[in-house]
Amino acid sequence: xxxxxxxxxxxxxxxxxxxxxxxxxxxxxxxxxxxxxxxxxxxxxxxxxxxxxxxxxxxxxxxxxxxxxxxxxxxxxxxxxxxxxxxxxxxxxxxxxxxxxxxxxxxxxxxxxxxxxxxxxxxxxxxxxxxxxxxxxxxxxxxxxxxxxxxxxxxxxxxxxxxxxxxxxxxxxxxxxxxxxxxxxxxxxxxxxxxxxxxxxxxxxxxxxxxxxxxxxxxxxxxxxxxxxxxxxxxxxxxxxxxxxxxxxxxxxxxxxxxxxxxxxxxxxxxxxxxxxxxxxxxxxxxxxxxxxxxxxxxxxxxxxxxxxxxxxxxxxxxxxxxxxxxxxxxxxxxxxxxxxxxxxxxxxxxxxxxxxxxxxxxxxxxxxxxxxxxxxxxxxxxxxxxxxxxxxxxxxxxxxxxxxxxxxxxxxxxxxxxxxxxxxxxxxxxxxxxxxxxxxxxxxxxxxxxxxxxxxxxxxxxxxxxxxxxxxxxxxxxxxxxxxxxxxxxxxxxxxxxxxxxxxxxxxxx
Amino acid sequence: xxxxxxxxxxxxxxxxxxxxxxxxxxxxxxxxxxxxxxxxxxxxxxxxxxxxxxxxxxxxxxxxxxxxxxxxxxxxxxxxxxxxxxxxxxxxxxxxxxxxxxxxxxxxxxxxxxxxxxxxxxxxxxxxxxxxxxxxxxxxxxxxxxxxxxxxxxxxxxxxxxxxxxxxxxxxxxxxxxxxxxxxxxxxxxxxxxxxxxxxxxxxxxxxxxxxxxxxxxxxxxxxxxxxxxxxxxxxxxxxxxxxxxxxxxxxxxxxxxxxxxxxxxxxxxxxxxxxxxxxxxxxxxxxxxxxxxxxxxxxxxxxxxxxxxxxxxxxxxxxxxxxxxxxxxxxxxxxxxxxxxxxxxxx
Numbered sequence: 001x002x003x004x005x006x007x008x009x010x011x012x013x014x015x016x017x018x019x020x021x022x023x024x025x026x027x028x029x030x031x032x033x034x035x036x037x038x039x040x041x042x043x044x045x046x047x048x049x050x051x052x053x054x055x056x057x058x059x060x061x062x063x064x065x066x067x068x069x070x071x072x073x074x075x076x077x078x079x080x081x082x083x084x085x086x087x088x089x090x091x092x093x094x095x096x097x098x099x100x101x102x103x104x105x106x107x108x109x110x111x112x113x114x115x116x117x118x119x120x121x122x123x124x125x126x127x128x129x130x131x132x133x134x135x136x137x138x139x140x141x142x143x144x145x146x147x148x149x150x151x152x153x154x155x156x157x158x159x160x161x162x163x164x165x166x167x168x169x170x171x172x173x174x175x176x177x178x179x180x181x182x183x184x185x186x187x188x189x190x191x192x193x194x195x196x197x198x199x200x201x202x203x204x205x206x207x208x209x210x211x212x213x214x215x216x217x218x219x220x221x222x223x224x225x226x227x228x229x230x231x232x233x234x235x236x237x238x239x240x241x242x243x244x245x246x247x248x249x250x251x252x253x254x255x256x257x258x259x260x261x262x263x264x265x266x267x268x269x270x271x272x273x274x275x276x277x278x279x280x281x282x283x284x285x286x287x288x289x290x291x292x293x294x295x296x297x298x299x300x301x302x303x304x305x306x307x308x309x310x311x312x313x314x315x316x317x318x319x320x321x322x323x324x325x326x327x328x329x330x331x332x333x334x335x336x337x338x339x340x341x342x343x344x345x346x347x348x349x350x351x352x353x354x355x356x357x358x359x360x361x362x363x364x365x366x367x368x369x370x371x372x373x374x375x376x377x378x379x380x381x382x383x384x385x386x387x388x389x390x391x392x393x394x395x396x397x398x399x400x401x402x403x404x405x406x407x408x409x410x411x412x413x414x415x416x417x418x419x420x421x422x423x424x425x426x427x428x429x430x431x432x433x434x435x436x437x438x439x440x441x442x443x444x445x446x447x448x449x450x451x452x453x454x455x456x457x458x459x460x461x462x463x464x465x466x467x468x469x470x471x472x473x474x475x476x477x478x479x480x481x482x483x484x485x486x487x488x489x490x491x492x493x494x495x496x497x498x499x500x501x502x503x504x505x506x507x508x509x510x511x
Numbered sequence: 512x513x514x515x516x517x518x519x520x521x522x523x524x525x526x527x528x529x530x531x532x533x534x535x536x537x538x539x540x541x542x543x544x545x546x547x548x549x550x551x552x553x554x555x556x557x558x559x560x561x562x563x564x565x566x567x568x569x570x571x572x573x574x575x576x577x578x579x580x581x582x583x584x585x586x587x588x589x590x591x592x593x594x595x596x597x598x599x600x601x602x603x604x605x606x607x608x609x610x611x612x613x614x615x616x617x618x619x620x621x622x623x624x625x626x627x628x629x630x631x632x633x634x635x636x637x638x639x640x641x642x643x644x645x646x647x648x649x650x651x652x653x654x655x656x657x658x659x660x661x662x663x664x665x666x667x668x669x670x671x672x673x674x675x676x677x678x679x680x681x682x683x684x685x686x687x688x689x690x691x692x693x694x695x696x697x698x699x700x701x702x703x704x705x706x707x708x709x710x711x712x713x714x715x716x717x718x719x720x721x722x723x724x725x726x727x728x729x730x731x732x733x734x735x736x737x738x739x740x741x742x743x744x745x746x747x748x749x750x751x752x753x754x755x756x757x758x759x760x761x762x763x764x765x766x767x768x769x770x771x772x773x774x775x776x777x778x779x780x781x782x783x784x785x786x787x788x789x790x791x792x793x794x795x796x797x798x799x800x801x802x803x804x805x806x807x808x809x810x811x812x813x814x815x816x817x818x819x820x821x822x823x824x825x826x827x828x829x830x831x832x833x834x835x836x837x838x839x840x841x842x843x844x845x846x847x848x849x850x851x852x853x854x855x856x857x858x859x
Contacts, residue, residue, distance in 0.1 A: 306738060327741025336739070344739040349732045354725070358740040367722040 003065070004029045004161055004192050005050070005081075010059035012045055016393055019045040020056070023218035025194075025211045027161065032183060032193045034203045034210040034224075036236055038433040040391065040403030042216040043196045047163050050194075051083050052076040082154025086165040088146050090138045096149050097121050097134040100156050124155050129185045144175035151182065162186065163194045168202060169431050172292065172459075180206050198236070198433035200229040212236055237435040245441045248449070250469040252281035255315075256422050256453035257303070262312035262322075264295075264302045264477075272298045273477040276312075280422065285444060285454040287468030287485075289461065291497050295477035296457050297339065300426050303455075304336050305329040317421060330359050335420030337411055339427050339457070345411045346399045353381035353395035356414050388413030389439070405436040412443060423447050426457045441467050461490050475499045517850060521843045522793050522800070524850070526807065529836035537828060546822040551829065554817025555810040561817070563695025566704055567770060569809035571596070573707040574762035575787025576805055577714050578629075580796040582755040584718055586731030589752065591636060591651025592759040593784025594658030595629035597777070599760025601662040602628035603767040604774040605670060607680025617683040622706065622764050629760015630753045632658060637752025641745035647752065655780065663776050676775035686769035701769035708802075710758060715798040717754070727751055759784060789837045808833060 005027040012020040019042045027033050037043045048054045050061065052070035061068055063079050070076050076083075090099050101117045108116075118134045125132050130148045138146060147167060154162055164183075168176045183193060183206055195207060203210055203224060210227070212219040212235045219235055234240050257280040264273035272295045280286045290296055301307035303314055305326040314322040316332045330336075338344035346355050357366050357377050365376040381395040390409045392402050399407060408428065415423060425444060429437040444467060448454050458464050464471055465485050473481045473496040481496050530548075537544040555565050575592050582589035589595075603625035610617060636650035670677040686701040694700075718724040730737045730747040738744050762783060767774055790808055794800030815829035839846065 304739075325741070325743075326738065330741050338739060343733075343735045345736065347729050347733045347736050350729065358729070358736065361725050362722045370721050370723060372720055372722055372725060 003027060004063065005194075006060075006062040006065075007046070007050060008060045008062070010046060010049055010056045010061075012042075012049055012054055012056050018216050020049065020213075021216045021218075022059075023213055023216075024221075025218075026221070027192050027194060028209070029192050030187055030190065031208040032187060032195055032206050034207040035194055035196045035213070036198060036200075036203060036210050036232060037213040038198065038215075038236055038435055039405035039431075041213050041236075043213065044165065046213070047083070047165060047194070047196060050076070051081060051163065077157050077159070080158060080160035081163065082157060082159025082161070083163040084147065084150045084154060084165065084167060086167070086169060088150055090146060090149060092139040093137065095135050095137055096132050096141070096152075099138060099149055100153050102153075104157060121152065121156070124152060128152075128155060128182070128189060130182060142175075143170050144172070144178065147171070147175075147179070148182070151186075159191070161192045161194070163196070165196045166198075166431070167195070168197070168199060176202075200232050200434065203232065204229060214238055233434050236433065245438075245445065245466045247445045247467075250284045250448060252284040252469070253451065254282055255279050256282050256317055257455065258313075258315040258318075259303070260313045260315075262299075262302060262314060263310040264298050264307060265310055266298060271310075271477065273302065273309075276474075276477060276479055278472055278479050280453040280455050282421070282453050283448060283451050284469040285448050285456055285467055287456045287458065287464040287471045288474050289458075289464045289471050289493055289497055290474035292459055294474050294497075296426070296474060298477075299474070300336070300339070300424055300457060303329070303424065304334060327359075333421035335415035335418055335423040337408075337415050337423070337425045337428050339430075341404070341407050341411055346407060348400040349398060351396045352385070352390070352392055352399045352402060352410055353378045355399050355410060356381040356384050356395075358414065360418065384410070384413040384417055388416075388443075405432045408432060408440070409436065412440060416443060416447060420452065422453045422455065424455045424457070427459065428456070429458075429460070429463060437463075461493060465490065465493075473497055517847060518795055520850060521846050522795065522804070522840060524846050525793070525839035525843060526836050528839045528846075529832050532835050533828065533832035536831060537824065542824045542828075543822060547818055547824040547828065550818045550821035550824065551811070551814040553814075553821060555814030557817075558696065559694075560696035560698045561813060563691070563698025563700035565806075565810050565813045567698060567700045568813050569805045570701075570703045570707045570769070571762040571765040571783050572786060572790050572805035572809050573801060574710060574758050574765065575784050576790030576794060576801040577710055577798075578755045578758035578762065578784075579787045579791035580794065580798075580801055581714055581718070581758060582751055583791060583796050584731055585727040585747070585751040586734075587637075587640070587748065587751055587755070588648050589633065589636075589651055589755045589759075590648050590788070591632065591654045591658075591756075591784075592762070592787045593780050593782075594651070594655035595632040595756040595759030596763040596766075596781065596784045597655075597658040597662050598632045599625035599629040599763025600767040601665060601670075601763070601774050602760070603684075603764040604677055604680055605665075607684035607768060607772075608670065608678050610684070611681060612683060614683040617681070618686070618768070621680070621684040621768055622761065625760040625764030625767065626757040627760065629763065630757040633752040633754075633756020633759070634749060637749035637756075640752070641748040655784075659777060659780065662774070666774055666776055670774070677773045679772050680768060684768060685772060686765070687772065699770050701765075703765040703769040706761065707765070710761060711798045711802060714758070723750075759787070762787070786833075789833065789840075792837060793840050807836075 003026045007025045010020050010023045023046055035043050045054065049056050052072045052075050061070060068079060097114065097118050100121050106113045106116055121134045130152055132145060132148055167179060171179060186193060197203060207224050209221055209223050211221040214236060259276060259278045262273050262276040263271060266272040288296060298307060302309045305324050309322050313320060316334065319332060321329050321332055342348060354377065357380065361367055366373060378395050385392060385395055388409045390413065391406050428440050444454055456467055468485050471483050471485050472479045473493065475497060534544045537547055554561055556562055575596060578592045579589055603621045606621040606624040632654060636647045636654060639645040639650050640647045666677055667673055686703050688702050691700045692698060718728060726742050727747055730742060730744055734744050786808055790801055790804045794804035811829050811833055815826035818824045818826050
């Protein structure tokens with residue numbers, strides 16, 4: 001048996017688009033096989049075909065050499081195919097064990113035999129090195145743990161072939177390391193893995209072979225040992241990609257944003273921002289580096305008026321904006337690319353065109369005496385869609401139907417087009433592929449070169465190091481150090497972010 | 512098949528299924544279904560008098576449907592249309608009996624009083640939702656009972672001397688029209704239908720064409736994004752409930768100033784407000800859909816009165832059919848899958 005899974009010449013159409021066109025993917029037993037492609041290239045569609053959620057128009061699927069028809073996920077389960085979804089499918093209020101056995105409960109006299117289930121779960125988790133507490137509730141465990149539960153779910157159902165959909169998108173660097181270890185253990189135990197991803201680093205680290213798809217078409221399969229990140233990136237995007245962001249020396253001018261002694265409490269009334277000082281000048285990009293949960297979110301919310309501040313001052317071009325209503329803040333020239341594009345950035349059930357005027361709909365020319373001019377709105381949308389390369393069937397398409405990268409481009413287009421003096425970019429490239437990341441970084445630097453101030457918040461050190469002109473390290477709601485990206489190293493930043501050099505830096509601040 | 516087509520076909524299929532199951536029930540209980548439907552038809556359209564009555568019944572249905580739909584489109588469930596309708600009815604009649612003014616002032620004043628009363632009844636749950644996150648479904652249901660008993664109290668003590676109904680409203684505040692009555696063989700058809708149709712236009716224009724409507728819809732879909740974009744979410748929630756309540760209040764004015772001309776003690780709810788939920792649901796919460804849905808329910812209600820007389824079938828059967836239609840609309844997912852299957856086979 002040469003292949004455990006063969007997807008041959010798969011074609012899947014949706015009204016108006018061909019999501020998969022003649023794609024072939026063959027999985028060898030015991031390998032980690034990467035499925036690489038840009039956002040919207042058709043990776044998820046292909047895997048949903050394999051998992052029985054979609055029926056292909058053309059092509060053949062073979063499992064262990066035998067042709068099969070996978071009509072729904074139950075068939076896929078029976079064939080030993082398990083999927084670890086990017087967005088977890090767990091019941092928050094259930095325990096880990098209850099979640100794992102859901103739908104496959106072992107019963108004794110009509111009652112669930114929870115003792116046996118817990119024993120089974122413990123057994124599997126020990127065998128694959130996936131340590132979990134079977135009695136813990138999902139709502140009490142970390143995202144990394146929840147992912148383990150998802151993996152255990154597939155193993156409990158006897159999966160031989162595991163599909164991981166962007167498994168690292170939601171994890172912290174430490175959790176990613178653990179996941180990679182888990183993947184290796186799974187292979188050792190005889191499983192085969194398909195890893196959907198667009199992170200080249202991970203592919204180089206754990207995968208054996210990689211199948212690349214671009215715009216719905218299969219580009220080919222290569223051995224990881226015979227390739228390099230640059231080649232993979234250009235295969236994926238279809239052109240050369242540079243990883244280093246080209247930029248000239250910054251020319252900082254006057255202060256645009258000036259924060260002094262800011263104090264903010266979180267929803268539980270605990271201080272999350274404590275005497276924070278920060279300023280951003282026109283013509284520079286300041287990157288905020290820090291481990292998630294050190295006050296980054298609250299800082300952005302305080303600046304943009306979404307959260308009340310306790311004390312201190314936030315000045316925008318010299319004007320006090322602390323505790324102003326969000327619209328007033330926006331009108332002082334603040335643009336904001338939000339961290340969570342689905343929650344804050346877009347109204348997903350609105351056409352993409354109407355999303356383009358989310359902050360400006362009430363102003364001329366979009367609204368005259370309270371009546372909207374859809375002609376103006378959609379002509380603006382058309383321009384932005386073209387200028388920012390948002391790939392959408394039309395400007396009337398609902399935002400929900402766009403891929404993540406294109407949604408993000410739409411938001412960025414909208415925010416930059418308002419020409420704000422200060423652009424706040426919170427994790428602007430989260431979950432995006434290299435092509436889109438490169439594009440977004442270029443746009444941020446372009447804003448800087450036009451003399452605008454840019455505040456970048458990101459958990460990706462690479463991004464902070466590459467794009468920023470100055471790096472401010474945030475730890476427990478305080479800026480503990482400001483460093484020059486050219487003079488620092490990832491190690492030093494890592495230490496600062498962990499708070500271990502806090503005293504030293506804090507001491508300097510007090511002088 | 513396009514989504515638009517599907518949105519039209521699904522309610523039609525739901526109506527057909529409702530009628531079909533209703534037929535089965537009639538046959539099973541030993542009634543003559545054919546005769547019942549003929550009686551139903553005759554009762555709604557057999558004579559011009561009946562048609563006039565249908566339009567009269569459709570009038571408050573349209574407004575109640577608009578009230579539910581408006582709230583729904585902005586992300587809220589207004590189950591309190593019934594209560595808002597009752598206070599609107601009382602307010603209109605109150606203005607109608609208390610003043611003696613020229614018609615050009617008196618009638619609009621009475622109509623506006625109804626809208627204002629309904630709006631106020633909607634404002635309370637809106638405020639509680641916006642400020643304290645109290646769920647509007649609970650509050651609006653409670654407000655229905657408050658409306659029922661408070662209006663009964665007012666009718667008994669303030670508007671009459673321990674009588675169980677008010678005086679007739681003065682002619683200058685009445686929506687009744689001898690012209691329309693004459694046209695329809697002396698049915699109770701009144702000018703209110705024009706107000707209802709105007710409100711259909713207002714709802715469509717407000718929601719789809721104005722920047723305020725854009726805001727209301729945005730808040731309905733995604734409060735977080737609306738807040739991020741600088742919209743005042745609380746104010747929009749309250750505004751939405753106020754407008755919804757105003758539509759419901761107007762539905763009450765139709766009864767108070769048009770159909771009856773007085774307000775009477777009620778032993779229970781009128782049911783028009785609750786039927787409004789069904790109208791909005793069947794009409795897909797869109798202005799045109801609501802007109803057709805109201806027309807259907809209005810004809811069924813009026814036509815049903817003829818069923819015991821002509822076919823010996825209890826008119827409660829129509830309530831069962833209406834309930835079945837609502838059930839099939841609510842279960843439209845089923846119908847959609849079915850349509851998908853059929854249209855796919857057609858292509859192959």
